[in-house]
Amino acid sequence: MRRENEKGGDRSGRKDRPASVTTGAVALVFLIIGFQTAMFVHKAAVTAIVNRRDRPDTVYVVDSAVAARVLAGTSPGNAAVTPWGGDTSGSDAGKDHAGGAGVNGASAAADGRVGGRVIVKRPSVHSPSAESVYRAHAVKRVENFRFDPNTVSREDLCRLGFSEKQAASIVNYRLKGGRFRRKTDFAKSYVVADSVYRRLEKYIDIPLIDLNIADSAAFDALPGIGGYFASRMVEYRRRLGGYSYKEQLMDIWKFDRERYDALSDLVTVDSAYVRPYPLWSLPEDSLRLHPYIGSGSAHGIVLFRDNNPESSWSVDALGRAGVLRPEDASRLSRCRIARP
Helix, strand or coil, X not given: CHHHHHHHHHHHHCCCCCHHHHHHHHHHHHHHHHHHHHHXXXXXXXXXXXXXXXXXXXXXXXXXXXXXXXXXXXXXXXXEEEECCCCCCCCHHHHHHHHHHHHHCCCCCHHHCCCCEXXXXXXXXXXXXXXXXXXXHCCCCCCCCCECCCXXXXXXXXXXXXXXXXXXXXXXXXXXXXXXXXXXXXXXXXXXXXXXXXXXXXXXXXXXXXXXXXXXXXXXXCCCCHHXXXXXXXXXHHHHCCCCCXXXXXXXXXXXXXXXXXXXXXXXXXXXXXXXXXXCCCCHHHHCCCCCCHHHHHHHHHHHHHHCCHHHCCXXXXXXXXXXXXXXXXXXXXXXXXXX
């Protein structure tokens, strides 16, 4: 009897699972299912926006003759044009579609002209929110093209493979007065990874400063120059009548080899902007202003011109005649001189 009671007590003491546990388990299952469903719907929505944004592109099927008229006044790259694999007979139905395309201003790439019928795909204008989702989730195609890091836009930096935050950082650096003088300066930017720089190095195109067209502000931005030497460089250019070669910078007082070497790879003298010096036609008072001539040699040049035939006029002849000092004759011979 006692043993039966103990068994009975054991059966009565065993508690059933609380209903709250069962309810919680069911709720958790539904929560997981709901979360997965929400993620699926979100992914589907993002995919739809990425594929067509918030408005689908408009597609027209037109025959080749009408397509040629549609393509004639449009800019390349605004729409996709592909061959149409259907009937190529050019029926009236196709022409009706083509007329619709013309009315709505469909645009397409100029290289899409094919025989028979073609598909003209006109891109839609999308809302800012759809554009934002597209930029955040679309697979970005990295492009390579020549660019100047000092002027390239934020959008083009993104095309080159930089994120929007990285592109903004580069632009902000420039807005604060920063400048990339050399390719290696761009590589030193903390947002430019080594792998990215190796890919873009051959596309970086930083224009050199031409000594004959740059202003004092451009000279001031060169390393080791500053306002004083910038003004001296402009003044010396005026006295020379224009630089003929870069090394003439070292003729400026206190412009030594060290200063020149620090910027020689950043400047150039384009022959298209070099004005030949009119040595054989300038009057004496103008000749004496040239740093390689001076007052005494200017008078001698005038006498040389008056007493020698034009066929014998040359800088070497001035040097041999003692009109110019040997070092001045050597420097002047490297300059572009207008013909007599």
